[in-house]
Every structure is written in structure tokens, then in C-alpha cells.
Amino acid sequence: MELRPILSTLRRHKTAAALIVLEIALSTAIICNALFLIGNRLERMNRPSGIAEDRIVVAEWTGMGTDEKELAAITRSDLAALRGLPGVVAVSTVNQTTFGNSSWNSGVTLVKDQDQSNLSASVYLGGEQLLDALGLKLVAGRKFNADEFVEWEALQAPGSKVSIPSAIISQHMADKLFPGENAVGKSIYSWGEEPMRIVGIVERLVRSRDNSEEDAHYEDSMMFPVHIPSGRYLIRVGDPTRRDETLKSAIELLKRNSLNRIVMEEDSKPFEQLRNEYYRQDKAMAWLLVAVSAALLIVTALGIVGLASFWVQQRTRQIGVRRALGATRAQILRYFQVENFLLATLGIVIGMLLAYAINQLLMGKYELPRLPLYYLPIGAIALWLLGQVSVLGPALRAAAVPPAIATRSV
């Protein structure tokens, strides 16, 4: 295929050619970044939590002017009753739930009175069954012993000398605090002045919510053995299909067990629902990006169709002459396709540079990572295909121009 005639024709239509190149460049740049953002959201949404999500339900209630002693008594009685429900494997109170709306975080240091903390970790407090209720996987050490548990009220009492003896931390946090060493048996300082011995490591335990704080990694979390009367129960069932029915009976049970409280039915739900709600906005954003990308492709395609049609119409006589001089239909068709390929290539090259420029801007503004290289060929192939498909119609019309038209004046 001789490129020279195409190039010289394009040189005479600089403006229109430049517009197509510019449009393709912008589309490439935006679509590459949009795909990248979609990828980021999906990755975020698919982070594992380390929790047996399909088997947990959360039930919540709140007191009405009840004092702390009474709250603790109600909690004890609830726990016993909930554990008696059929199909229930473990029940625990908890101060915060992953994907819930509250978050407890604390700085962790390795040395007493250290000036700057080593990291910030999310803090989970709960009773003997918390680890089982969450369905966490213990990879080293042991669970808390019964004698390690302290009461929240005792911990909070004025002038209290009670301290928390031990902690179970996530693998990620253990690796960060004690790289290359076994963290079990070592001590950390976080709540109070006394050291806490690490007795166990769980494979994965994540923050209740993403935290914008620095040094706050999503997987840095720990558990303390504290009986907390929080009005929030994690109930784990053995069989996921019985989850909803268990939630229903748990709510009934709570309502019956003490009348002097409000059972928060709208806040009591299966854990998977909490996850869906937590990521709803990410999902919506991902769909929006998909919609804009699709609209961009459509608009770009329409632009190519429009301009290509115009060119075909303008060059009808020229095409006729070529046909009369012996050019085949296939050659005419190929002419327009090669022309589009050249324009698209130029647009894609500029678009990629632009994609990186936009990415730089986003990196600065929204703390996004660098655009991985493999997004570029994906965008390029999409735009090439789009160009070829869009130009096909007008090119076929051009190929259909009869040679006889050369003899006619327009």
C-alpha cells in the first residue's frame, strides 16, 4: 500500500485531520485513566477482610438512661441467650465492626515512653469468643486465656490500676513491627503504661474503616481481651443459609430479653450487607466511569463517521477517477482504512503522553498510584478498533462509487 497519496491528501485537510487526531488523543487519555480508576476501585472492593463474612450477622441495641452496671448485666444475659440459639457457633460483643460506622484506633510503640509511635493500629475489643465470632485464622501463638480478660468498667474506673495483659495482632502488623522475627512473646505498648504481650497472630484482621491518617495501613489491627458492653453483637452461624433466620430470631430474643432498651433493627444486618453498603459509593463511581468511557467511545466514533463521510463525499470525483484508472473496490476501501489507522495512531501516541500527564495530576491531587503501563495497549487497541469500525461505513460507501462518476461533473 502506497502511503504517499494518503499523506499528501491529509496534508490538504490539515484542520479536519488534526481534529480527529485531537479527539482520539483526548479519548485515549481519558479512557486509560478511567479504566485505571475503575481498576483501583475494584481492587479496593475486593480486598479480603480475613473474616467469615457470609456467616456473621451483627445485632445492635442501645440503652435508655440505663446505668453501666445494668448494661453489663443485660449484656451477659443476652450473650448467654444468643449462644443458645440453634445454629449459632459463637457470639461476642465488639467495640467496632469492620465496615461499620465507628472506628477505634491507637498508636503502638515498642518501647515505653517512646516519642513517636511505630504505627497506628485499629483496636478490636471483645470477649472470649470474638476470634471465633469473626472466624479469624490464627497462624501463630494461641487465643486469649480466660484469665487474661479484663472488664471494660474496671479499666475505665477512676484511678484504675487495671491493665490489659495481652494482645493478638494481624500478620501484617507483626511483620511491620518485628521484621524477620517471631512476634509471639514480644511486647507492645498501646493502651496504658504497661506492656502488652503478643500471644497470637491472625492471618488477616483489617481496620473497621479506611483511615486517611498517615501510617494507618488497612491491615494493621489488633485485638485486646476486654469484655465491653457495647450493645453490638457479632453472631456467627455454622450454616450461611440460616443466617437471615438467625438474625430474625436474635432480634426477637433481644427485644424479649430486656424491655428497657431500643433494639436497632435497621442497624442489625448480615455482615455481607455491611460490606455492600460500605463499598456502595465505590461501586457507583466505577459504574459512572464505565458509563463515561462508553459515552466517550460513542461520541468519538460518531465524530469519525461524520468526518469520514464528509471526506468521501468531497472526494467522490477523485475516487471515481481512481476507479476508472483501474483501482479495485478493495483498494479504495483499504485507502480509507489506512488513512484512519494513521490518524488513530498519531492520536493514540499523543493520547498516551496525555494519559500520563493526567495521571501525574491525579497522583498529586488524589494520591493515586502511577498508571501501570499495561493500561496503554488496552486503550490503544480499543481506539484502533473503534476507528476501523467507524470508518468502515463511509469507506464502503466510497468503494461503491462507480467509475463512471469520473466522467460526470459534480
Added chain:
Amino acid sequence: MFGYYFNLALRSFKRNKVLTALMVLAIALGIGASMTTLTVFYILSGDPIPTKSAQLFYPQMDPETRRGYVPGQDPQFQMTRFDAENMLRQKRGDRQAVMSGGAISVTPDIAGMTPFRVGARYTSADFFPMFEAPFKYGTAWTATEDAKRDRVAVISKKLNDKLFDGGNSVGKTVQLQNTAFRIVGVLEDWRPTPRFYDMSSDRYGELEQVFVPFSTSRDLKLIVNGNMSCWDDDKESDDDPEGQYGVNAPCAWLQYWVELDTPAKAEAYRQYLSNYSDEQRAAGRFQRPTNVRLSNVMEWLDINKVVPSDVRLQTWLAFGFLLVCLINTVGLLLAKFLRRSGEIGVRRALGASRREIFVQCLIEAGTVGLAGGVLGLGLALLGLWAVRQQPADYADLAHLNPSMLLTTFALSIVASLIAGLLPAWRAMQVAPAIQLKSQ
């Protein structure tokens, strides 16, 4: 002339239906997307209290101990109870209020209605006049009631409708957290957007339904919601029965606002804050170098990056999309005008000036923009409807207002005129003689 050109433009549309439809569609899509995101952006970044946003200030200081100090760090975002109550007593502003979010149970005195929980705000008397909260019945409580820790409450219209069928409930009692409170006022519908006075919770949520004196809330140990930041674990004095909510607790968890009617007063207050901070350091409470701030409402919103980054990103994306749509329109207009080269050549030969050709082409472009604007408006309404189906807490606010409606048309017409400039300029260059010859 304008009417004639407009008429010509419409005729030209009829001749080139597909091309025109493509252009109108492209502009409409671009305008629809931009106006949807721009409206959301406009709603979220608006001034929640335009009459007073320059006179309301949020003071900040750094009450922490030396430990963990990093120079250049922001001061604490909230106030400790000790400082807030101290400053409230010292009354250095025209008005001032301490506040915190909370949750409270309401036990209705209506047969068959079970107790429920609502959002609450614990604050002091000046809150209402300071933020110009509109009252439907009754009034705010006074400083006297604050001091006496009275069990008084102001409730929202929504709660009043639920409990008292919308009637005047002033003087009646309501059971909050199993304690009887006397209602002194009922608010009108009021929704400052964003809920600027507390950036630590639901920023675009609805107004709290119950307001009670801060002093009373501490007396009854009502449930507090929101952020709390504590330091100084080894504090000897943590024998306060109120724990972290106690007066001496090393915890920042309160919002504090002050009204200063003139810039001079604001300057004086800044000095006061600085002196206060110095005094506290001298007393050994503060240990870090004096680091105070006094931000007015808009500055405070800015510091808190109140517009979600997703919304900013969407706005950028939509304008990128609009740009592509416009380039597309430039190309199509160019094709359309140059296709008419013959006609233009004849007009030029018959004496039309270049300027006239240019104006005619621009009017045609503007007409495309007008049509695109109408369709784009429809798409924007559809887009805003989609936004309202979203889970975000600002979703129900996404409505087009009259000024955004005008902006839609202005944007659409201006955009299409800009898109028309190049094609019109090229059309105007068509030489009369050559065109006639080549025919």
C-alpha cells in the same frame, strides 16, 4: 438579519438531518454530564450560612503534651472540654457556643409507638441566634438554663410532627433517655448544607432532631457521637468519674464556635487565643509551642476538604468529556460548512461580506448549541435523578436550581459558539471566484 440567519440555520438542519442530530447529541451529552456534576459540586461547595459565614469563626489550638510533637503539624481539630468551658466563661466573642453530636432515645407518650433513637446536639444557648436557626414555636433556652443544667430541649419540626402532630409543643415534656425534658422551642425546617458546625460526623446529613444544653448532657452522661482524639496515657488525674468526657481529660472532642462581628474583633480574638495558649503553657497544661488558628466558615470548610474527592474527580471527568464532545462538534461543523462551499461561494460572489458569512455560520453553530442545551438539560435532569438514587448522604440535595438552569443554556451556547469559531472562520475564507469556476 439575526432572524433570517436563524431561519437559514433551521433550514440547514433539515437538509442535513443526520449530521445535525449527531452534533446536537454530542453537545447534549457533554452538557448533560457537565451540568450534572457541576450541580452536585455547586451544592456541596456552597456557603451554608451566607449571611454570616464571614462572622462565624472556628478556633483551634494545640493542647497536647510534648510527646509526639512534629513541628508544622496542624493544631487539634477539636477542643478539649476544659478549654471550651473556659473560653465559654470568658465570653470574648459577640456570641459563642460549645457543642457535640450525640444520640438520644425518645420514649413517646403515644400508645403503640415504641421508643426510638434520634441524633442529638448538646450545645449552649448562643447556638441558635449565632447560626440563625429558625423557630416555628418558642425560643432557644438561655445562658441561665445552661448554668442551672436545666432539662430543657429544642426539638426539630420533624420530631414535633411525629410526637405532637405538628402542634405547638412548647411547655410540654418529652422523655429523652428516660428523663423528662421541657420543650422550650421547635425549629422550622432547617438544613445548613454542609452541616458546617460539626465536620466530624455526617457532613451532609439532616439536622439533629433534639438539642439540649451541653451542661445537662454531661450531667446525664448522654451518649456522645463523633471523633475523639486523646493523648497523654500516663496522666495521673484520670480519676474523673466522667472518664474521657471529664473536664480534665486530655481529649479533644468538642466543636467550639465564636461570632465576631468585625475584622478588628477577629484580630483581637486571634490575639486572645494566642495569649490563652501561652497562659495554658505557663500553667503546664499545654506543652507545645503556641499554634492557634481562627478560621471563618468558608475557610473551615476548605481546611476540611468538604467536597468529596470523588465529586471533584467526577467534575473533571465530565468537563474532559465535554471537551471531547466539543472537538467532535468542531469537526462536524467544519464538514457541514465546507460541504456548502458552493453555496457560500455564490453568496460571496453576490456581494456577501466575509463578516456576514462568519456571523451566519456562528448563528448556525449557536442554534445547534441551543438545541443541544435543551436536550442536555433533559440529560442533566436525568443525571441528577441518578445521583439522587446514590447512597451518598448528599444525594437527596441534588436538584437543579434556577441559576444552574440558566448556566446550562449559557454553557451550551457559549460552548457551541466556541466550537463554531474555527469552522466559521474557514467558511468565511471560501473565495467566490474559484468556487464558481470549479463548479
